[in-house]
Amino acid sequence: MSASHTTAPRRWKRPPLIKNPRLRWALGLGAAIYLAVAVGTLEINWSRIYEGLDRGLVFVIAFTEPDFVQRWDDIRDGLAESLTMALTSTVIGILLSVPIGLGAARNIAPLPVYLVCRAIVAISRSFQEVIIAIFFVAMFGFGPLAGMITLSFATIGFLAKLLAEDIEDINASQAEAVRATGARWLQWINYGIQPQVMPRLIGLSLYRLDINFRESAVVGIVGAGGIGATLNTAFDRYDFDIAAAIIIIIIAIVMIAEYSSGLIRARLQ
Amino acid sequence: MVEDRGSRMLSLEGLVKRYKTGDRALNGIDLEVPKGQVMALIGPSGAGKSTLIRCINRLVEPTSGRVFLEEEDLTRLGQGALRLARRRMGMIFQEFALVERLTVMENVLSGRLGYVGFWSSYFRRFPQDAIDEAFRLLERVGLDQMVDKRADELSGGQRQRVGIARALIQDPAMLLVDEPTASLDPKTSRQIMRLICELCEERGLAAIINIHDVALAQMFVQRVVGLRLGEIVYDGPPDELTAAVLTEIYGEEDWSATIRKVTDEEEVADDADDDETSHAAPEPDREHMAGIT
Numbered sequence: 001m002s003a004s005h006t007t008a009p010r011r012w013k014r015p016p017l018i019k020n021p022r023l024r025w026a027l028g029l030g031a032a033i034y035l036a037v038a039v040g041t042l043e044i045n046w047s048r049i050y051e052g053l054d055r056g057l058v059f060v061i062a063f064t065e066p067d068f069v070q071r072w073d074d075i076r077d078g079l080a081e082s083l084t085m086a087l088t089s090t091v092i093g094i095l096l097s098v099p100i101g102l103g104a105a106r107n108i109a110p111l112p113v114y115l116v117c118r119a120i121v122a123i124s125r126s127f128q129e130v131i132i133a134i135f136f137v138a139m140f141g142f143g144p145l146a147g148m149i150t151l152s153f154a155t156i157g158f159l160a161k162l163l164a165e166d167i168e169d170i171n172a173s174q175a176e177a178v179r180a181t182g183a184r185w186l187q188w189i190n191y192g193i194q195p196q197v198m199p200r201l202i203g204l205s206l207y208r209l210d211i212n213f214r215e216s217a218v219v220g221i222v223g224a225g226g227i228g229a230t231l232n233t234a235f236d237r238y239d240f241d242i243a244a245a246i247i248i249i250i251i252a253i254v255m256i257a258e259y260s261s262g263l264i265r266a267r268l269q
Numbered sequence: 270m271v272e273d274r275g276s277r278m279l280s281l282e283g284l285v286k287r288y289k290t291g292d293r294a295l296n297g298i299d300l301e302v303p304k305g306q307v308m309a310l311i312g313p314s315g316a317g318k319s320t321l322i323r324c325i326n327r328l329v330e331p332t333s334g335r336v337f338l339e340e341e342d343l344t345r346l347g348q349g350a351l352r353l354a355r356r357r358m359g360m361i362f363q364e365f366a367l368v369e370r371l372t373v374m375e376n377v378l379s380g381r382l383g384y385v386g387f388w389s390s391y392f393r394r395f396p397q398d399a400i401d402e403a404f405r406l407l408e409r410v411g412l413d414q415m416v417d418k419r420a421d422e423l424s425g426g427q428r429q430r431v432g433i434a435r436a437l438i439q440d441p442a443m444l445l446v447d448e449p450t451a452s453l454d455p456k457t458s459r460q461i462m463r464l465i466c467e468l469c470e471e472r473g474l475a476a477i478i479n480i481h482d483v484a485l486a487q488m489f490v491q492r493v494v495g496l497r498l499g500e501i502v503y504d505g506p507p508d509e510l511t512a513a514v515l516t517e518i519y520g521e522e523d524w525s526a527t528i529r530k531v532t533d534e535e536e537v538a539d540d541a542d543d544d545e546t547s548h549a550a551p552e553p554d555r556e557h558m559a560g561i562t
């Protein structure tokens with residue numbers, strides 16, 4: 001091959017993402033300058049950081065001797081409340097998410113239903129849990145009821161959206177075949193759609209359960225009850241050893257939830 | 270073709286389907302299928318074969334024209350009546366369209382959904398006669414040992430057998446069959462075609478079978494209809510498909526291989542299939558042929 005060809009070998013390079021070389025360099029340079037300027041505007045108070053290191057150290061040292069005993073009753077109550085909150089809000093969230101998720105799937109819902117359900121999902125997703133929690137605490141007063149409602153509402157945004165997207169990705173011919181038998185709408189959902197999305201729905205629900213537990217600690221800080229409230233009190237009193245104990249427990253529970261939901265999800269499919 | 274109105278199973282009158290994109294998939298189709306007739310619908314991809322059979326049970330809504338199943342005008346039915354009419358048309362699909370995460374039995378019983386209420390189907394409590402019939406059909410298609418397997422554990426040929434059982438348990442008056450052999454090997458293709466045609470004969474069912482493989486169609490059906498760009502360009506017996514006719518349907522091509530192979534194959538067809546060892550000889554021919562058609 002090489003002997004018979006007299007022309008130079010043709011070169012090949014991967015085409016760049018941005019074709020125009022000037023634009024390419026200008027964008028790169030612009031990004032570098034912006035980064036430098038942005039870093040320059042940060043006001044870093046080094047002496048304050050230095051002073052804070054001591055307090056940070058106290059906090060870190062507290063982790064070496066967490067105090068599970070002194071406030072155990074409060075911790076236990078807070079945990080029970082958080083776990084209850086997480087579980088009930090997940091169950092309520094799933095019950096609300098399934099119909100909304102069905103409605104938010106373009107391939108099975110008529111347009112008006114689709115728009116309404118997508119709007120609900122969008123509203124739920126546009127607020128961070130803490131903001132919703134502040135709203136519900138103002139509405140229902142301090143305590144786990146506000147937390148539970150917050151997390152149920154947040155679950156809709158997560159679960160209904162992902163369920164709807166999974167429904168939109170189903171194999172349409174399986175659903176079509178069930179429709180061709182003369183099945184009713186609900187039978188069609190039950191036989192044609194549900195088997196295709198069930199493993200994912202279960203996986204997402206388990207995932208959401210441990211998100212809800214973690215979030216229950218956060219929303220507690222703004223007064224929505226649970227272990228977050230206990231944690232907040234501990235911080236306010238500078239009881240770092242108690243706070244450390246609470247955080248260690250939260251980490252342990254999240255790890256257990258993560259591990260067991262992973263096991264369950266692996267067994268599905 | 271068929272004068273006696275009482276013996277017609279299906280008739281299409283001026284059936285038009287125009288998609289939103291403006292494509293005219295069907296351009297005024299008139300077609301009658303008498304009771305008990307197995308008809309093949311051939312034509313190039315995009316000719317409107319799938320659209321045509323889906324317009325019959327209204328998985329695709331026809332734009333205009335009428336569809337009669339016996340004396341009932343399907344295009345005028347409301348949702349409830351349409352469901353009842355769909356029970357009488359069993360459908361068999363390309364790539365089988367089984368619900369993969371359901372068991373073989375659930376897939377077969379899903380053919381009875383039009384006959385049972387939601388809660389009975391939700392709890393999988395089908396009437397005993399439906400279950401008996403499901404077992405009979407699975408036995409007939411040779412899958413009675415696979416009842417509790419999940420559909421995605423089966424091979425292609427086995428899946429299509431489940432698909433056939435699902436269509437038949439509807440107790441249909443006719444079958445709508447969309448490319449039943451498109452994803453099967455040549456030998457299994459023949460077995461599936463033979464099974465479908467045998468079952469139609471046993472039960473006196475009419476059938477419209479969309480099929481790409483012209484030679485395979487010629488082997489089994491009584492009538493061939495050729496569709497091209499949404500219009501019927503051939504309607505006649507399978508042995509009158511000449512090179513000129515195939516050119517009319519599909520466009521210019523050398524058809525001599527297809528036509529000659531058909532006559533060759535018909536001679537070997539009967540003994541070749543049930544005998545595992547003999548398929549070595551005709552196999553290359555069939556694969557060669559599948560490439561052409």
